[in-house]
Amino acid sequence: MNVAPKPNHLERLNSASNPRWMDALRFLLGLFLFVKGILFLEHNSDVFYLFSSSQRLVSMEKALLFTSMFHIVGGLMIAIGCLTRFAILCQFPIVITAMLVVNPQRGVRLENTELWLSILITGLLVFFMIVGPGRYSVDNKIFRPQLPASEH
Template sequence: MNAAQDLHSSPHLNSASNPLWMDGLRIVLGLFLFAKGLMFLEHNSDVFYVFSNSQNLVSMEKATLFTSVVHIIGGLMIAVGCLTRFSLLCQFPILLGAMLIVNPQRGVHLGNTELWLSILVTGLLLFFMIVGPGRYSVDNKILRPRQPELEE
């Protein structure tokens, strides 16, 4: 077996070898984003107020709906581990907007829990972009091609 085959067949280089707690954390992250999307739909007047300083009414309505849909669909996809990295990537613009535009309007201090929550969730998105979806995910069970057993 040459070095290239050894590199591709190592069980430690894919997310199927991630510990179980990582799968649980991914599921919690996905469910949190799903719930946050539902909250945006329920409290869209609050979101309108925050966006009102810099946008017109039509773009605010679209931004709120877009944010909600991406969080709801993306959160469910992250929770089940289906197209996980793509779903994580779709969340980045929303969270970067929350961290850089929306939350600093409330002030950058320890009492601004939404800012710290946005930073934490963005960190988790980066973490799962690197480590992958884990062993209990649709990506691992269905979408990842299986390697044929090598004969020794």
């Protein structure tokens, strides 16, 4: 009688068993961050205006460039699921700064959609930090140890 082995604790927590909708949500989150990074480069005059009184111009340009690049590269990494948790960790300082420093300057009101969007994105980043990249990800295909064919 051939009885399948009981999965251990790590196999049960593996993100490869996440539902497909989580993969789609992760992809959309990464795509959103990617687009946000590109828009950040295009609309950098708005950010210059927000910080012009407290920062030097040279340091603002560097901060904008790094922020945009982290969003663009990190968003792509999250979308395809490559080093997902590392990419999420790199997003946290940017999104939390937007949530706690930049967006409240416009007021904590229902009309401040950027603030609510930052809160939502932060929640999604925390969610994917916990549950992992999912079944359809580079992390799952390359970095996850594969079981021999007889154990599937």
